[in-house]
Amino acid sequence: MRKFLTLLTAVILIFTMFTQVAYAAPTASAISYSKAGAGYFIYGNNPEKVGRNDLADANLGNKIVYQQNISAGTYQFFAEHANHCKTAQNQPLAFVLAVRLKNTSTSSVSVTIQKRGSQVSSTNGIGSQAWQDYLNSNLNYTYTIAPGSYQDILYSPTVAYGTIVNAIVKFNISGSLQFNEVLYANSISSTATYEGHITTNTLGETENTYKGISSTLPRVLNTYSWTIDNSFSGNLPVSYRGSTRNQYYINGAYGTNNVQNDIIYITEAQLGGGTVTYDCNYNLGNWGVQYDDTYTITNTGSSTRTVRVHFYNRYIMLNNDGTWNSNPNTLSGGSPTDEKVITFTVPANSTVSQIIKKIFPANFNGSVYHYVEVI
Numbered sequence: 001m002r003k004f005l006t007l008l009t010a011v012i013l014i015f016t017m018f019t020q021v022a023y024a025a026p027t028a029s030a031i032s033y034s035k036a037g038a039g040y041f042i043y044g045n046n047p048e049k050v051g052r053n054d055l056a057d058a059n060l061g062n063k064i065v066y067q068q069n070i071s072a073g074t075y076q077f078f079a080e081h082a083n084h085c086k087t088a089q090n091q092p093l094a095f096v097l098a099v100r101l102k103n104t105s106t107s108s109v110s111v112t113i114q115k116r117g118s119q120v121s122s123t124n125g126i127g128s129q130a131w132q133d134y135l136n137s138n139l140n141y142t143y144t145i146a147p148g149s150y151q152d153i154l155y156s157p158t159v160a161y162g163t164i165v166n167a168i169v170k171f172n173i174s175g176s177l178q179f180n181e182v183l184y185a186n187s188i189s190s191t192a193t194y195e196g197h198i199t200t201n202t203l204g205e206t207e208n209t210y211k212g213i214s215s216t217l218p219r220v221l222n223t224y225s226w227t228i229d230n231s232f233s234g235n236l237p238v239s240y241r242g243s244t245r246n247q248y249y250i251n252g253a254y255g256t257n258n259v260q261n262d263i264i265y266i267t268e269a270q271l272g273g274g275t276v277t278y279d280c281n282y283n284l285g286n287w288g289v290q291y292d293d294t295y296t297i298t299n300t301g302s303s304t305r306t307v308r309v310h311f312y313n314r315y316i317m318l319n320n321d322g323t324w325n326s327n328p329n330t331l332s333g334g335s336p337t338d339e340k341v342i343t344f345t346v347p348a349n350s351t352v353s354q355i356i357k358k359i360f361p362a363n364f365n366g367s368v369y370h371y372v373e374v375i
Contacts, residue, residue, distance in 0.1 A: 028237035028244045029224040033262040036292070037217030042068065043266050043288065044079030044181050045362070046209040051202020052085045055095055056182040058189035066181040066211045067194040068269055069104075074114075076170045076217055078288035079181060080127065080362035083159045084202050092161030095183045099154040099169055102178040103145040109175035111151055113141040116169040118156040126361040127166025131316045134168040135324035135359075145177065159183075166362060168288070181211075196271025210278045212268030220262050220286075223294040228346075228374055230301035236372045247371035251285055251360055258367050264289055287362040291315075295372060296353045299346040306345050307354070311370040313340035315358035324359075 044066050047054055053061040077099060085093040097118070103109050117134030119127045145151045154169040182188050201207045226236045235246035240259050249257045260280040267277045278284055299305050317340075318324055346352045360368075 026226040028239040031240040033220040033222045035216040036219045039074035039217040041214040041218040042077040044211045046211040047198040047201045048209045049084045049201040056184040056188045056192040063195035068179045074172045078168045082164045097156040100180040102150040112172045114170045118167040120157045122163045130166040212266040218289040221292040225296045227298040249367035251368045290359045293356045297346045298351040308373045309342045312368045318357040
């Protein structure tokens with residue numbers, strides 16, 4: 001009897017060991033985003049709500065929204081502003097957004113416009129059409145700017161009162177220039193000066209927004225890697241900020257759930273000199289940043305497994321044909337406010353990588369969830 005009980009106990013222990021091994025979760029994939037692309041990102045969202053005192057007309061604000069001395073290299077500019085301008089007589093006032101490059105040096109400088117797009121809308125703050133036009137364009141317009149001269153490289157459509165403008169342009173310069181983002185009703189004053197950081201907007205509200213430049217193009221990358229077998233089902237674990245979780249969040253640096261290492265830091269020139277850098281301790285949204293996520297799954301089992309990548313669908317997505325689209329694309333269905341699910345399969349004893357490229361547009365706050373599921 002004792003031998004039987006001993007044998008039974010051993011069988012139970014062995015069964016328990018195999019059960020635990022078979023259903024153990026895969027090793028968590030560390031999330032550590034890297035910045036990619038040699039170049040610079042110029043971002044403009046301060047003020048977000050524009051008043052007439054922010055305009056470049058001599059009889060209005062006589063101001064430049066953002067001004068930055070830049071050197072040779074590649075730049076991507078993105079801005080989002082809402083028009084709250086009224087005249088002194090309380091009448092609605094429209095404006096145009098422009099990017100002006102001025103040569104303050106003693107040598108000619110060439111500029112090549114590679115891509116651009118802009119959109120004005122009263123309902124679509126994310127600027128989906130601006131992004132599609134920008135990403136699908138291939139311009140390569142080249143100009144030479146003589147000393148003391150300037151070249152305007154972007155004009156938005158007219159931004160009526162109560163509407164929102166999104167504008168993007170990518171360009172390369174051969175030498176040093178002065179970058180100017182201006183908003184104007186009728187004409188850009190030659191005496192307009194940089195207005196600096198706006199802390200209180202035209203409505204008397206606090207502006208928790210920023211503008212400035214980053215020493216990298218707005219693109220971040222991460223590779224997620226897991227090994228699975230026949231038995232595991234559920235959310236694949238990830239690790240970041242010292243803990244292991246079954247989902248992760250991007251966009252917005254506040255909160256214990258956000259990844260934070262995806263945030264691109266922005267340095268803003270201050271009025272009168274000096275700079276301020278907005279890092280992961282500030283409420284950055286990473287607006288205008290492209291995420292290149294690679295999901296690599298190794299299947300050691302004998303059966304094909306199905307993997308689903310879930311995320312809140314607030315992105316401009318890359319289509320399978322290489323074009324970009326904000327609305328449902330060939331990767332999946334749904335609407336811009338639904339969850340997007342991208343599904344792929346991993347055959348037995350093989351490794352599959354699924355690359356998902358998406359841009360986080362403007363006008364969205366908070367944490368955006370993601371999780372990867374094996375079914």
